[in-house]
Amino acid sequence: MAVASGSEAATAPTPDGPAPRRAPGGGATGLLRRFLTLREGSIIVVTLITLIYFALSTTNFFTISNFKTLLPYFAPYAILAAGEVFVMILGEIDLSIGAMYLFSPFLWHLIHHAGVPIYPSIILTLAIVCAIGAFNGVMVAIVGISSFVATLGMLFVLDGLTLVTSHSTPITTPGTTTIGVNTFAQIFGAGTYSELFWALAIVAILQVGLSLTRWGIFTVASGGNRLGAAEAGIRVNAVIIRNFIVCAGLAGFVGILEAVRVTTATPDPSGSNDILFQAISAAVIGGTLLKGGSGTVVGALIGAIFLGILHDGLIIKGVSANYLDLYLGIAILIAMAMNVYVARVRRGSGRG
Amino acid sequence: MAEQAFAGEHIVGPSSAPDDVLRVEHIAKRFGPITALRDVNLHLRKGEVLGLLGDNGAGKSTLIKIICGFHKQDAGTMWLKGEPYEPKSVLDARGHGIDTVYQDLALIDELSVYHNLFLRREQLLEPTPFLADRKMRRQSRKALDEIGINIPRLDVPVARLSGGQRQAIAVARTVSSEADILLLDEPLAAMGAKEGAMILDLIARLKAEGNVSIIMILHNYVHVFAACDRVSLIADGVIALDKPTNETSVDELNEIVVEEYRRARLAAQGANGAGAGGGGDRTTADGGARPDAAG
Numbered sequence: 208m209a210v211a212s213g214s215e216a217a218t219a220p221t222p223d224g225p226a227p228r229r230a231p232g233g234g235a236t237g238l239l240r241r242f243l244t245l246r247e248g249s250i251i252v253v254t255l256i257t258l259i260y261f262a263l264s265t266t267n268f269f270t271i272s273n274f275k276t277l278l279p280y281f282a283p284y285a286i287l288a289a290g291e292v293f294v295m296i297l298g299e300i301d302l303s304i305g306a307m308y309l310f311s312p313f314l315w316h317l318i319h320h321a322g323v324p325i326y327p328s329i330i331l332t333l334a335i336v337c338a339i340g341a342f343n344g345v346m347v348a349i350v351g352i353s354s355f356v357a358t359l360g361m362l363f364v365l366d367g368l369t370l371v372t373s374h375s376t377p378i379t380t381p382g383t384t385t386i387g388v389n390t391f392a393q394i395f396g397a398g399t400y401s402e403l404f405w406a407l408a409i410v411a412i413l414q415v416g417l418s419l420t421r422w423g424i425f426t427v428a429s430g431g432n433r434l435g436a437a438e439a440g441i442r443v444n445a446v447i448i449r450n451f452i453v454c455a456g457l458a459g460f461v462g463i464l465e466a467v468r469v470t471t472a473t474p475d476p477s478g479s480n481d482i483l484f485q486a487i488s489a490a491v492i493g494g495t496l497l498k499g500g501s502g503t504v505v506g507a508l509i510g511a512i513f514l515g516i517l518h519d520g521l522i523i524k525g526v527s528a529n530y531l532d533l534y535l536g537i538a539i540l541i542a543m544a545m546n547v548y549v550a551r552v553r554r555g556s557g558r559g
Numbered sequence: 560m561a562e563q564a565f566a567g568e569h570i571v572g573p574s575s576a577p578d579d580v581l582r583v584e585h586i587a588k589r590f591g592p593i594t595a596l597r598d599v600n601l602h603l604r605k606g607e608v609l610g611l612l613g614d615n616g617a618g619k620s621t622l623i624k625i626i627c628g629f630h631k632q633d634a635g636t637m638w639l640k641g642e643p644y645e646p647k648s649v650l651d652a653r654g655h656g657i658d659t660v661y662q663d664l665a666l667i668d669e670l671s672v673y674h675n676l677f678l679r680r681e682q683l684l685e686p687t688p689f690l691a692d693r694k695m696r697r698q699s700r701k702a703l704d705e706i707g708i709n710i711p712r713l714d715v716p717v718a719r720l721s722g723g724q725r726q727a728i729a730v731a732r733t734v735s736s737e738a739d740i741l742l743l744d745e746p747l748a749a750m751g752a753k754e755g756a757m758i759l760d761l762i763a764r765l766k767a768e769g770n771v772s773i774i775m776i777l778h779n780y781v782h783v784f785a786a787c788d789r790v791s792l793i794a795d796g797v798i799a800l801d802k803p804t805n806e807t808s809v810d811e812l813n814e815i816v817v818e819e820y821r822r823a824r825l826a827a828q829g830a831n832g833a834g835a836g837g838g839g840d841r842t843t844a845d846g847g848a849r850p851d852a853a854g
Contacts, residue, residue, distance in 0.1 A: 421688070434663065440653060
């Protein structure tokens with residue numbers, strides 16, 4: 208110690224060795240608190256309430272056949288939303304997933320008709336789709352265009368490419384031309400539970416990736432504090448590009464699944480925008496913030512299930528088609544309000 | 560105007576010694592029209608604590624960010640343990656044993672305490688790609704205990720912690736790394752008296768062990784005289800003073816900073832007649848630039 212004036216501060220006693228304190232609360236309240244501390248807690252509650260409402264107020268909601276009807280209402284959106292979550296955690300958004308969903312079957316059709324066999328043509332299609340995702344990522348991370356604008360541009364480019372290459376006429380999906388459903392089609396979307404399995408598998412893998420691997424840590428870090436993440440040595444641009452690739456790749460894949468399921472693809476850009484908004488709604492309802500820094504893939508799945516139940520339940524209740532969007536919109540607003548409320552309760556109780 | 564050299568501009572030469580672990584020679588850095596560093600010479604001896612001083616915007620943080628590989632200098636060379644040193648990235652610098660506590664702390668609010676402590680150094684359950692959360696939590700607890708920082712729960716997001724606790728985590732992250740050169744950019748800024756004393760104790764302990772060499776940016780002269788062996792003062796983009804702590808005084812340090820301000824004002828008056836202050840080529844800004852090493 209060189210000079211007198213500072214030594215007083217430097218020799219102040221350190222406090223006693225800290226002992227890790229246990230979190231208070233046990234038993235039922237502790238369990239409830241733990242549940243609500245889950246980011247997905249609030250949307251699970253909201254979804255269960257909706258489920259119970261429709262189960263009690265209609266007779267044929269809780270049936271196997273209705274469950275099968277429900278599947279296509281949420282499985283594709285769950286996959287799209289799962290990819291979007293990885294972009295949203297970065298604080299970015301990908302508006303081109305609906306257009307990608309639209310474009311990929313046409314791209315696949317083009318490649319297949321050029322003579323590429325069915326499986327290689329799918330792989331090639333997905334490779335090109337991922338390259339487009341990488342392009343989105345480069346525009347955002349390196350060129351520095353806001354993701355809203357960059358992917359909005361890509362949305363129109365892909366819509367346009369779809370119309371140009373298809374000459375505005377519907378196509379028959381490759382691999383589904385033979386009469387009856389073959390094994391290929393069974394796996395890629397046409398089997399009753401095919402899309403459900405894909406959705407569950409993809410959600411599981413991505414949630415594990417987000418919660419349990421470095422990729423998840425880097426994604427949250429890049430979204431939460433971009434400068435800080437870079438200072439810590441994370442290659443933020445690479446993380447951004449990678450996540451845009453995942454998002455686009457999944458959108459292209461869902462496009463293929465759906466085209467196989469319905470055996471045709473129609474060049475309908477306005478329909479693809481509906482898909483986009485449903486997917487983003489599912490992600491947001493599930494608890495992923497638009498401002499970035501946090502998010503949940505399982506939440507997006509539950510958000511998609513919530514939207515599916517709502518849609519299906521309203522139809523079963525015999526709500527006129529004209530009212531469907533109105534009710535859907537109101538329900539989304541109510542669900543989000545409850546979500547925010549529960550989240551506020553959670554933050555209050557979770558403070559330790 | 561840029562040639563207003565004054566005594567003490569190249570002080571480094573004579574006092575440097577062969578046991579320098581780090582030498583910084585003729586470093587210059589501009590951000591667009593702003594000159595952050597003009598010609599900086601600096602050296603760090605093994606086991607010493609060097610205080611880096613200077614007025615706000617003198618370029619202290621810029622110099623730290625060049626040494627740690629975040630920015631690339633426009634001119635000048637660096638030597639690490641006798642070898643030429645050209646860090647390509649923060650990771651590269653870390654590989655060379657240089658680790659940094661940034662002024663903005665580089666903490667991720669949304670991540671837990673232990674994930675922040677292991678940020679970009681995550682431990683995995685080999686051979687799987689999964690994070691070894693339990694192991695990281697245990698080691699975090701140990702590292703924080705060693706420093707004497709009491710943070711009751713390590714699984715809460717750091718957003719919930721106080722400014723001092725956050726700063727302690729940032730310091731702990733760097734101190735518990737393998738690095739043997741530590742760069743600390745205002746490690747005491749947000750701390751209360753007790754936490755600050757704890758960090759100064761820690762630095763004294765590290766110095767006693769003699770394994771690490773430290774460059775520390777400080778504003779509080781009390782801390783400077785308590786913790787540092789030597790001080791280097793940046794003014795006008797160059798090192799204006801380089802002395803052992805016990806050969807200088809608060810008055811001398813203050814005088815240089817104020818003198819720089821006077822010269823800048825005179826220069827501005829001379830340049831445009833109107834004494835509106837804010838001299839034309841006065842060096843400013845040590846942050847605010849885009850992370851150009853992020854790619």
